[in-house]
Amino acid sequence: MVGSENVGRRVALLAVLLGVVALFAAVSVINVTYWYVNTTAPPVIKYVGNDTRVMNGTFVKADWYYDPNTGLNITRVYVTGVPGDVANITNALRVCNRYNVPVKIRITDVSLLQDINGANYIRYMAVKIVDPPGAADNKVVIQNGTAVDTTTDYVTLQPGQCAILGVDIIIDANAPYNKTLAAYQINIEKVPQQ
Amino acid sequence: MWREQAARTLLFFLPTLVFIIALTAPGGDYAFRAGPLAEVAVGQLPYYVYVSNKTLHLYSSPYAPWPYPKALEVKLFYPTKVLVSSTCGAVAASSVGGDPGSYPVDVVVPPGFQGDCWVNFTHTSGWRDAVLLRVRLVDWYPGATERAVVTLNGSGWQFVQVGQGGTLYIWERPMAQIPVAGCVFVYNRSVLLSETQRYREVAPNLIPPAVAPSSSGSVRYGAFIKLDRVSQLYIYKADCPTTPRLNISGPPPLRAEIGVTLPTPTGPVFDAPVVNNSVIYTTGLRVINYTEASARIYRLYVYTYSTPVGLWGAVLRFNFALTALLTVKISLFRPGGELQRVGDVWIYRVDNVTYWIYGPQPYRLCDPPCGVPAGWQEPLYVVVDPTGQWGGWPKIVAVRHEVLQPWRS
Numbered sequence: 001m002v003g004s005e006n007v008g009r010r011v012a013l014l015a016v017l018l019g020v021v022a023l024f025a026a027v028s029v030i031n032v033t034y035w036y037v038n039t040t041a042p043p044v045i046k047y048v049g050n051d052t053r054v055m056n057g058t059f060v061k062a063d064w065y066y067d068p069n070t071g072l073n074i075t076r077v078y079v080t081g082v083p084g085d086v087a088n089i090t091n092a093l094r095v096c097n098r099y100n101v102p103v104k105i106r107i108t109d110v111s112l113l114q115d116i117n118g119a120n121y122i123r124y125m126a127v128k129i130v131d132p133p134g135a136a137d138n139k140v141v142i143q144n145g146t147a148v149d150t151t152t153d154y155v156t157l158q159p160g161q162c163a164i165l166g167v168d169i170i171i172d173a174n175a176p177y178n179k180t181l182a183a184y185q186i187n188i189e190k191v192p193q194q
Numbered sequence: 195m196w197r198e199q200a201a202r203t204l205l206f207f208l209p210t211l212v213f214i215i216a217l218t219a220p221g222g223d224y225a226f227r228a229g230p231l232a233e234v235a236v237g238q239l240p241y242y243v244y245v246s247n248k249t250l251h252l253y254s255s256p257y258a259p260w261p262y263p264k265a266l267e268v269k270l271f272y273p274t275k276v277l278v279s280s281t282c283g284a285v286a287a288s289s290v291g292g293d294p295g296s297y298p299v300d301v302v303v304p305p306g307f308q309g310d311c312w313v314n315f316t317h318t319s320g321w322r323d324a325v326l327l328r329v330r331l332v333d334w335y336p337g338a339t340e341r342a343v344v345t346l347n348g349s350g351w352q353f354v355q356v357g358q359g360g361t362l363y364i365w366e367r368p369m370a371q372i373p374v375a376g377c378v379f380v381y382n383r384s385v386l387l388s389e390t391q392r393y394r395e396v397a398p399n400l401i402p403p404a405v406a407p408s409s410s411g412s413v414r415y416g417a418f419i420k421l422d423r424v425s426q427l428y429i430y431k432a433d434c435p436t437t438p439r440l441n442i443s444g445p446p447p448l449r450a451e452i453g454v455t456l457p458t459p460t461g462p463v464f465d466a467p468v469v470n471n472s473v474i475y476t477t478g479l480r481v482i483n484y485t486e487a488s489a490r491i492y493r494l495y496v497y498t499y500s501t502p503v504g505l506w507g508a509v510l511r512f513n514f515a516l517t518a519l520l521t522v523k524i525s526l527f528r529p530g531g532e533l534q535r536v537g538d539v540w541i542y543r544v545d546n547v548t549y550w551i552y553g554p555q556p557y558r559l560c561d562p563p564c565g566v567p568a569g570w571q572e573p574l575y576v577v578v579d580p581t582g583q584w585g586g587w588p589k590i591v592a593v594r595h596e597v598l599q600p601w602r603s
Contacts, residue, residue, distance in 0.1 A: 069558075070565030074520065111457035113563055114522050119461070147459035183563065185457045185520045 043103045043190045044157070046075055049091035049164065060092040060167065083121070084173030090130055093165040095188060097157035102193040104154040105129075105163060109187040110140045110147040119145030119182035121175035124168070127186060129155055131164040139168075145182060154191070231321040232276055232291075237267040237298055242339065244600040249326045251602045253334065254303040257385050258435075260336035264298035266325055268315060276321070282311035284327060303329055305336075330601045335378050335385070338430035340597045342374040348421045348588025350579075351503040353480075354379065355416040356429055357393075363414065364587055366499075366509050367552055367575040368402070373595035376431035379417040386417040387437045389477035396486075396495050397513070400570060404511050407475045407482045407497055416479060418503055421588055437478040444474065444481045445500040448508055451528040451557075453489060454521050454566055462522070465489045491515045491566060505584060508576040510553075513569070520563040527556040527574055539586060550577040550586055 048062045062077045081087050097103045107127055112119055128139035132155050141149040157163055175181065236245050239262065244251040254260050268276060268290050275291030283304050290297040301313070308331040315323045335341070344362065346352070355363040362370045379386040394411030396404045405411075415434065419427060453466040467487035475482040484497040491514055498508040510527055530544040533556065540556055542549040553574035558564075577584065 065562060067560075067564045070568065072565040074562070074565070076562060109518070111459050112461045113457035113520055115461060146461070150459055183522075185563070187518060 041098055043097065043099050043192050044095050044105060044188070045098050046188075047094040047096065047162075049089075049093050049166075051089050051091045059087065060089050062093060079125075079167050079169060081122075081125075081169040081171035083171045083175040083177065085170075087167075087169045087171075089167040089169070091164050092127075092167050094162045095157070095165065096162035097159055099192055100159045102159070103157050104191040104193060105157060106135075106152045106154045106189050107140050107165070107186060108151040108189045109185065110142065110150040111185050112142075112145065112147065112182060113185045114183040115145065116183065117176065117179040117181050121145070121172040121181050122169070123172050124170040126168045128152075128166050128168070129163055130166040132157070132161070140186065142184065147184070156193070229271060231270070231272055231274070231317055231319060232315070232323070233269045233271075234315050234323040234325060235267045235269065236325075237264045239265055240339070242598045242600045244602045248324070249328060250301075251600060252301070252303055252327050252329045253332045253336075253598070253601065254305065254307045254329045255332065255334055255336040256306050256383070257380065258336050259305055260303040262301040262303070265301040266299040266313065268297045268299060270294050270297065274317065277316045278313065279316075280311055280313045280327075282307050282309075282327070282329070284311055285313055301327065303327070303336075306331060328602075332598075332601070333383070334598060335380055335428070335430040335432055338376070338378065338432040338598070340374050340431060340595065341376075342372040342429040343592075343594040343596055344370070344372060344427045344429065345424060345591040345593075346419075346421055346427060346588040347424045347591050349423065349585035350583045351418055351420050351501075351505060352588055353416060353418055353501060353503075353507070354427065355414040357414045358412045362590070362593075363416075365507050365575060365577045367587060369587070370590045370593055372429065372593050374429055374431050375415075376429050377415040377434035378430040378432040379415075379419070380428040380430065381417075381419045381425070385435055386419065387440075387479060388415055388417045388434055389437070389479040390415055390434060391475065391477045391480075391482070396511075397570075402573070404495060404513075404570065404573070406495055407473075407484050409475070416477070418479065418501065420503075421585075424591060439476075439478050440502050442476075442479070442481050442500055442502055445483050445498040445506050445508075448496065448498050449529060451525045451530075452494065452510075453525055454491070455523040456490065456519055456521060456566070464523075465491060467492075467494045491517055491519070504581045506578050508574075508578070510574040510576070512567070512571040514567045514571065516568045517566055519566045520560075521566050522560050522563050524558045524560070524564070524567065525556070526554065526571070527551060527576060533557050537586075546580065546582065548579045548582065548584070550579065550584070551575065552587065 052061050059080050064073055064075045067074055122142055122145050125142040126139040129135055135153040135155050137153045140152055270291050271294055273293050275289045277289050278285050278287050284301050307329055311327040311329055313325045353365050356375050358375050360372050360375045361368050362372045377388055379388055390413055392408050392411040392413055393405040394408035396406045453464050455462045456465050467489045469485055469487045472485040480499045480501055482497055482499040487494045493513045495511045500506045529542055529549050531542045534541045540551040551574055554572050
């Protein structure tokens with residue numbers, strides 16, 4: 001009888017010790033992974049529009065530059081208005097889907113980046129999706145230098161299809177000639193489908 | 195009859211005499227034991243002390259008394275005390291003892307002492323013993339076993355810090371890794387006033403870490419040195435010497451253009467930081483003002499600090515959100531004036547004040563517009579010199595590790 005009590009005590013002591021060990025025990029399993037960082041072409045590619053050839057790009061021209069600090073490629077579009085007249089540029093920039101799936105695009109985040117020689121001379125400027133048609137809101141609008149409509153609706157580009165962007169612009173007749181009035185940031189958002 | 199009286203007297207008197215002697219003798223019943231009163235032995239000594247019989251080869255320092263705790267041991271076999279004295283003032287206790295047992299004796303070699311020194315143990319009974327201390331004066335901070343010797347080349351006041359991990363900072367900028375992290379700085383044969391300040395990581399797991407002064411975290415020890423071309427700084431792993439708190443006013447406000455220009459539909463705005471919270475830390479040598487501020491697209495962690503040498507400094511760390519925004523101005527720090535690049539630092543000169551900056555380009559106008567930075571930027575370390583005496587961050591010419599060895603073996 002005494003022997004069985006001792007055995008019981010030993011078992012209890014062992015259980016307590018095991019419990020203490022369990023308190024301090026930890027198991028972790030590390031699964032090793034490695035990640036390749038690849039690159040691919042962007043879903044759309046921008047081309048200068050046909051109107052950039054009009055008068056050797058007097059009214060619209062485009063290029064791009066590289067920002068070494070952030071690594072960004074930034075597309076730069078020059079749009080020239082005629083003070084006191086209405087200018088319609090119907091084919092300033094083309095945005096083409098280079099994926100083999102549809103891509104939705106829209107113009108968004110219009111904001112005044114730099115008031116250089118009088119943004120308020122820009123009485124009206126609209127950057128619009130001329131083609132494909134169908135968007136309920138197909139243009140972003142700047143009035144008196146301030147963006148008042150900052151985002152268009154999406155349009156869908158099928159593989160290989162290009163959107164055409166145009167610009168309508170009215171510059172105040174009192175604006176100086178041959179001056180850069182302001183710089184705007186206008187983003188083109190691209191959403192691949194499927 | 196006479197014989198009986200004599201026998202009775204002896205039988206009564208002699209045990210009584212023994213009993214009285216046992217009661218009244220200084221050693222009690224030990225008075226009847228044979229053997230030595232005490233023994234003097236060598237106690238616990240650091241490895242750099244060479245011992246030969248009862249001769250100890252010790253060091254002394256010019257900077258402070260060199261303690262050798264429990265260097266000697268007196269084993270008493272009687273309940274008595276022995277007198278202790280030394281010929282060089284190396285023993286503070288005048289007597290040790292009491293009950294039988296072992297009694298440690300601390301030895302403290304006075305600063306600057308060199309030569310032979312006797313530690314004498316005596317007892318009124320005539321017992322005596324002695325230990326010889328052979329002391330060599332060495333240019334070393336007492337008690338330390340190792341030191342880092344940093345050779346610097348520069349000019350003007352430099353604020354040097356050592357972190358617990360052995361990183362050597364100069365004006366808060368990490369400059370080198372040294373083998374010893376300690377609180378005792380010896381420069382130009384002087385022990386420098388030093389400070390202790392803790393730093394914590396404001397965001398975990400960053401490389402390089404984003405740290406800020408704090409009441410908790412890892413310790414850095416700091417001191418000021420005035421460099422004149424090539425000099426050597428000794429850093430010992432030892433307890434901080436007692437430093438009187440200097441009366442230092444707080445750092446001046448950080449008057450500078452800080453922020454980025456952001457486009458908005460209505461026009462560009464300058465995204466300047468707004469202070470969220472600010473804490474003052476006062477060390478023995480500096481007053482530090484730590485501030486966290488936020489803006490639309492970044493958070494700024496900045497601390498400025500005043501010093502007793504006429505210069506002051508700042509450290510700025512930006513954390514930008516990832517955006518697709520363009521900007522025409524990125525001003526991480528611009529107190530005014532033209533930005534110049536001199537070697538690996540940036541310099542502004544505003545009136546008679548020179549701002550020295552190490553880190554990313556502190557001010558940039560983008561034409562054409564450039565992208566707004568993303569993520570954690572490298573820290574900007576700023577030293578502001580209204581004195582015109584500062585020569586920039588010094589060069590670390592060499593770092594050496596030295597370990598104290600016994601001077602005789």
